[in-house]
Amino acid sequence: MGLFLASLAVLLAGAVLAPMAGRGRAANFFGATGAFLGSLLGLAFACLQLAAGGEALWSAPWAMPLGRLSLGVDALSAVFLLPTFILGAAAALSGHSALKGQAGRRPLGAHWFFVNVSIAATALVPAARDGFLFLVVWEVMSVAPFFAITLRDEDSRVRHAGWVYLLAAHLGAACLVALMALFYARAGSLDFALLAGGAAGPSVALFVLALVGCGAKAGFVPFHVWLPEAHPAAPSHVSAFLSGALIKTGIYGLMRIQTFLGAPEAWQGYLLLALGLTTALFGILFALAQRDVKRLLAYSSVENIGLILTAIGLGYLGLAKGFGAAACLGLAAALLHVINHALMKGTLFLAAGSVLHGAGGTIIDGLGGLGRRMPATTVAFAAGALAICGLPPGNGLVAELLMLLSAATQAAGRTFPVALAAWGAVAGLALVAGLALFAFTKAFGLSFLGEPRSPAAAGAHDPAGGERAAPLILAGLCLAAGLCAPLLFQAVLPAAAIVARTYPAGAAEGAALGTASLTWLSLAAVGLILLVAALAFVRSRLLAGRPVGRGLTWDCGYLAPSPSMQYSSGSFAAPMTGLMRPVLRTETDLAAPEGIFPARAAIESETPDWLLESVSEPVFGAVARFCDALKALQHGRTPIYILYILATLVALLAWRLG
Amino acid sequence: MQLWLDAVFVLIMLTNLSLLAASRMRLIIRAAAIQGVLLGLLPLLFSLEGSLAANLGFSAFVLGIKGLGFPWLLTRTCRRVRITPEIEPYIGYNFSVILGIVGLLVSLWLEHRLDLPVRVSGLSVSAAFMTIFSGFLLVVSRKKAVTQVIGYLAAENGIFLFGLSLAPHGPMWLELCVLLDIFVAVFVMGIAIHNIGREFDSVDIGAVDSLKD
Amino acid sequence: MRALSAVNLLLALGLSPLLLGIINRTKAVISGRSGRPLLQVYFDLAKLLGKGAVYSRTTTWVFKAGPIVGLAAVLAALAVLPLGGVPALVAFPGDVFVLVAFLGLARFALICGALDTGSSFEGMGASREAAFSALAEPALLLALLVFVSRTGTYSLSRMYVWPGAGDWLASGPVLILVVIALFILLLSENSRIPVDDPNTHLELTMIHEVMVLDHGGPDLAFILYAAALKLWLFSALVVGAAVPTGLGSPLLDELAMLAGMGMCAVAVGLVESTMARLRLPRVPQLLTAAGAFAALALAILGR
Known part of the structure; x- marks a missing residue:
């Protein structure tokens, strides 16, 4: 387990050092090195753990009321650590040289901070052994990539993709919060060891919540809509990590929660x-x-x-x-x-x-x-x-x-x-x-x-x-x-x-x-x-000593082939x-050639995701409107906030005593 | 005997698929005719209780109406009204066939779940359900009035098959009544389409919408 | 038994071009021509292997790798193919799925080779090939699943023991459906009429032939030989379902199978003589029909 903690420490050190080194080459170096070395350490740990079998445990006292800082890596967790660390290392290797040219022009320090935090959080999700901790690292894992995706934030499409990602991630996270609350209500604890013993019992509602919560992360239809938006917008090393490792935590969640449900x-x-x-x-x-x-x-x-x-x-x-x-x-x-x-x-x-x-x-x-x-x-x-x-x-x-x-x-x-x-x-x-x-x-x-x-x-x-x-x-x-x-x-x-x-x-x-x-x-x-x-x-023996020429691609007798004629x-x-x-509902726009000597013709086809347009965007729109309405509560004036606190206290007292 | 029964049921299922896959009026009518002939063979193969003469008579009656009568009427209608030979589906032929297969699988599941006291080959109930499904699929997914009639015919074939496999000899008279109803219906349809075709230019049911205001 | 397996593999390697010859001879006889010699494909192969090559300036290593990988994949697939109740040289649980994967690899290599030329015609052929074989794949696996489901084994060599003598009486409808499904797949996967016309002269209507327009010399020989082997492979799948095994002696089985292979080629020739090529939009319907036959067979078997 020491190796795992060391890997997390290196990842976080990289995360802290990078922004401190500014936004240039030094930040790029520190961030990428931290991510690379931390991932290699973690990879070594996961492989050793898989080979050794059993479960490695570690816990620390934590002052939060609901949770304990308790980590554990069994075979299931170790399997899910492998893609995280392999792709973490690969993303660091590739990202370091890809971003070199942009040193100083973009905030590389902040970028590597969020990349390293994403890797660490993605590694912590399978290792969490307490429901509250699980939710916390899940949330960190959901939020940190948002900033990693929106590196090129001057492009409005990139910002839009980031928002779609954030909304989808939070709709999922909301389901998981509800799920953990229900677990707590049933079992009186969020300790995974206790839950795995069957303390919560089987339940249809819990299964559905887990399916939606994890499905939004993993990208089951119809919750997949954020994937095709976020991946093209993100820098490629981030896309590789998101697509290869981060979405797999949804699968992990589904499998792990099933062990609690019998x-x-x-x-x-x-x-x-x-x-x-x-x-x-x-x-x-x-x-x-x-x-x-x-x-x-x-x-x-x-x-x-x-x-x-x-x-x-x-x-x-x-x-x-x-x-x-x-x-x-x-x-x-x-x-x-x-x-x-x-x-x-x-x-x-x-x-x-x-x-x-x-x-x-x-x-x-x-x-x-x-x-x-x-x-x-x-x-x-x-x-x-x-x-x-x-x-x-x-x-x-x-x-x-x-x-x-x-x-x-x-x-x-x-x-x-x-x-x-x-x-x-x-x-x-x-x-x-x-x-x-x-x-x-x-x-x-x-x-x-x-x-x-x-x-x-x-x-x-x-x-x-x-x-x-x-x-x-x-x-x-x-x-x-x-x-x-x-x-x-x-x-x-x-x-x-x-x-x-x-x-x-x-x-x-x-x-x-x-x-x-x-x-x-x-x-x-x-x-x-x-x-x-x-x-x-x-083949090479057959062709040895025979005439081997080079020519044009056979064009069926046409005299002026051009690259635009390719399929x-x-x-x-x-x-x-x-x-x-x-x-698919592919939309085709055809301007057909007309007349004996047609001047120009054009055809254009596009396949937009109709699930995004007809299902998800209305839902996201409704959520956005709801949140806008909540803004009315935010005045920025201190007396009104004090009034809220007072009202809440009175309401709680009334509920508790009444 | 079981082998032959199985073969006939498989052929009935295949005629369902060819009803769904047919792209020409001629082909779909032929498929319906073949289905009728196959249904006509069934009473003979079931080795029903009752006299051979009654079975032969029943078989001949079914064969005559479903295998010869209806197709002849439909062909005649098509020729008289000069319906275009294309079928014009709302749902493509491939998807229709795939839906037909899905219908078959659902039918198998239904047969499994219902656990009916079937006296004959285990495929008969599935074949019946599948025929009903395909018939209704034809009704909802095709534009022309004639194909709708064929859909209803197929659905009726399914009901016939269902009755036959549950109670091979009992409600034969009921079947006959239903058959008679359908016969009258098809007859009326023939006359009606003929007259509509004379009054208007097309027998496309999509065009009926324009009458609603 | 091992020796017999090896003999079967050698037979496949040696006799597969003959199948194409039989098909062509059948077509010639039906249309009243004397036709090409029965061994024409062998002559073609020998001629091509003796030639040099010309490559397009557009092409890369992918183009040269295409025929080699394609032939290697089909050869690897042949290694797990049983014939006439004699197990294949290599047999293991799941080899039925691996066979399909090897055929996929051959297709991948051919398609990439075609796209490497940058020709719009070859792009067209590649696109059609990819589309039709994507639809053929579920039908093929469903047809083979009938054998899995019937015998409870997962290796081609063990599942193709069915149908034995007498099984045609017990489960005739199932077998007929499977044979029809596999035969349709044979026609479509080997680019025969009614899916593709190997003799057409108009590039716009071709599928397989247009993909190999730019190949020549040993490369074309490899492709031609791989196509012949693939035809042998599919014929063996059809014949294995149609001709019962266990007729008494291994020799009798072997002869029955070889006769069956010949009959299968004649049947392809008959289909090609009597049918026209389907319009391209109709091809998916044919493949759906093959899938429907296989699904129906499974349904009857599984109830």
């Missing part, structure tokens, strides 16, 4: 499964329709959160219906995907950051041809895209395989309603995987391949230093996590057991099934790599956006 029931499994599949499908469809790489990545995070939720749903269903193997595989899949998605999405967001830096934008229709100009970034993005599509040898396939196995064991049981859910899960997962391939061939193929569509893209270049290295390192980790999948599976099994509490019969077979399957998967991946190498050798992001996605019009 064994999950079947309806919870069905609900999470349906919600997960909806979220995944919705996320990937909208990802496909986006024109901005960073927005696309944000929607893909929604999809992956949906996949994690689906896995949890499969696990709960297995627990409730007595399929031990399915339960074990489903929960392990969820935990593995938490780690794997962090690696993949970190790679992709940091690579997108390099593109923003090198090519001056992330709108796909202005990119193209980056493969020749930014080779390092291209390799990283390709690896990340391959992994996130669930293709071997990447790590995205691991959780997908386990989920499909979990569903398959339930389908093979052939007890009716469970089998029905399992078929739906298999079909849904397959569709999501197919659409993910579509979305990421679009993101990769149109941005990095072909010819540049704008002068900025034609002059693009790889960034230097940490900004170039960080996505490559994470891409390497993606490959490593894919090849070491059986080891990781073994490592998360204790954490899955904590969520499950007691497995029905068959869990051991499930673990064996998963291990066997993943071992073979790793071998198959190695075999694939060897095959590729062998075929590449064959655009809208046209590439059109077969699917057309088919899915009822879901």
Whole structure:
């Protein structure tokens, strides 16, 4: 536990030193170094804790009436610490060199303060062992990124995105406050050890509150609306951390609170499964329709959160219906995907950051041809895209395989309603995987391949230093996590057991099934790599000594090809956006060519998030109006405040005595 | 016998899907006709109590009306009124088929939950529910009056199937009454559409809205 | 048994181009032509392997990696493919899903290679391929889930023991539905009529062919061979569902399977001779239908 506290201390030291060093290079150095070293220390601790097993505890006396400063890290917490610290270190590495050029022009000291506090708070959420402390660090974790997101606060869209984020986070936090209050009312304490003993008992209301509270953080549909707003607006190293690590705390919250509510029931499994599949499908469809790489990545995070939720749903269903193997595989899949998605999405967001830096934008229709100009970034993005599509040898396939196995064991049981859910899960997962391939061939193929569509893209270049290295390192980790999948599976099994509490019969077979399957998967991946190498050798031997020329791309006889004739992001996605019009509601604006010699024609298509426009903005608007109304109470005149205090005292006395 | 029954129910389910997927008037009428013929075969396969002659008669009656009579009437109406061959759905064909599958899954779940005292192949109740669902889906999701009639026909087929599988011989006379009602309804529809088609230019029910003021 | 598995893999490697030859010969016979030689695809492969290459100035390493990764992925998928009740060389729980993932990798490589040329035609083909195969994937997994659900095993080699002799009498409707679903997927995933026309000369109507416009020499040979292997793979999935195993002796099983593969190719040829290519907006309906067949099979089995 000492290592963990040391890591927090280093993080906070970085947070304090950075603003003290001003807003220039020194602040950048202190902040990033604190974040990097602190994250490495924390990562070492999490790995050691996972290897050692058991729970590390630490507590200090605290004068607050409701809570104790009590920390603990068991296997479940350690699993969630991994993405936080890995991405914390990567964000520090990349952010340090990305922000170098802006030293002095932007308040870097304040920026690193909030980044470091975000990392520390995100690490403390899984470690909190007391409800009140949990709420406090949750709130810090929600507020600190707001300032990290709004680094470029001169842009009104960035400010708007920040507000959407803050509102969504607080609607969620309000639910969690209510949840903890109810826990306190039922159990008389917020000590997690006591609550885990079942002091609060099962309750539908508590489950729903947890689902909404954590869902707003994790980004379940329809609470996902802040993700596609906040991620493109934030600096890329912050997006990587938000998307890879911070939103996972929502998943952690859901899992941890479930252990307080007793064994999950079947309806919870069905609900999470349906919600997960909806979220995944919705996320990937909208990802496909986006024109901005960073927005696309944000929607893909929604999809992956949906996949994690689906896995949890499969696990709960297995627990409730007595399929031990399915339960074990489903929960392990969820935990593995938490780690794997962090690696993949970190790679992709940091690579997108390099593109923003090198090519001056992330709108796909202005990119193209980056493969020749930014080779390092291209390799990283390709690896990340391959992994996130669930293709071997990447790590995205691991959780997908386990989920499909979990569903398959339930389908093979052939007890009716469970089998029905399992078929739906298999079909849904397959569709999501197919659409993910579509979305990421679009993101990769149109941005990095072909010819540049704008002068900025034609002059693009790889960034230097940490900004170039960080996505490559994470891409390497993606490959490593894919090849070491059986080891990781073994490592998360204790954490899955904590969520499950007691497995029905068959869990051991499930673990064996998963291990066997993943071992073979790793071998198959190695075999694939060897095959590729062998075929590449064959090809180079065949071509040795033969004429190998270079020419123009075959243009079907057309004489004046230009880069703008390439497929655009809208046209590439059109077969699917057309088919899915009822879901996506893509708006197309066509100025058709007219006459025999048409002068000009234009087509424009846009896919706004109708859930944001028709559901969330009215809700947020209502909240804003309510808060505006509350402003009437704020006069700034001291006597009136004293009057409030007096009125409150009288009211409390009347309530207490009456 | 079970194998044949299963096969017929599967075919009925497939005709439901093809009703939903059909994009041409000719195809949808053909699908409805095939469904009628399949329903006509069922009384024979159920090996009902009662005499062979009665079963044969019932079968021939159902086959004649659902498999031949209605389709002929509908085709004739379409030809007389010169309805355009496209079906013009509100909901696309793909989504209709997917909704049909969802309907099937819901039907399976319903069958599982209701636990009815079914005498025949376990698929019959699911097939019945699915047919009813598909029929109503057709009614709400298609623009033309003729396709709506086909939807009602399919829904009635479902009810027929439901009755048949619950009580294979009992309320046969009830079925006959319903059949007669439907027959009259289709007949009236044929005449009505014919007359509407003569008075107005289209038989698009979306256009009926313009009459409401 | 191991030896037989290896023989099956060698048969796949050797005979898969023959399937394309049988399809073409069937089409020729039906339309009254004498047609290309049965072994034309072998000649084509040999010719292409002997050539040099020309690369577009736009392309990068991605373009060169495409055919290699595609062929490697299909070869890896073949390693888990059983034939005629004989288990595959490699069999493990979950290999059915890994097979689908390998096919996805082949597709990813091909699509990226096509986009690397910067040609609008190849972008068009890539976009269509990605859209249609995204819709085919759920149908394929649902069809394979029928086997999982029926046998309670998660490895292709073990689940394709079903249907054994006599199973067609017991669960005929299920098997017919599965065979139809898998056959539709064979047509669509291998770019055959009615989804895509391998013989068309108009780039605007192509899907697969337009993606490989810029490949030549050994690269094109790799792609052509990978396509042949993929056709073999899907045929084996169809034939494995259609022809019962356990006929008495392994030799009899093997012969029945090979005959089945030939019949499957003839069936593809017949479909291509009698049908026209569907309009592109109709293709998703065909794939939905395949999914519907598979779901129906599951529903009947699972009740």
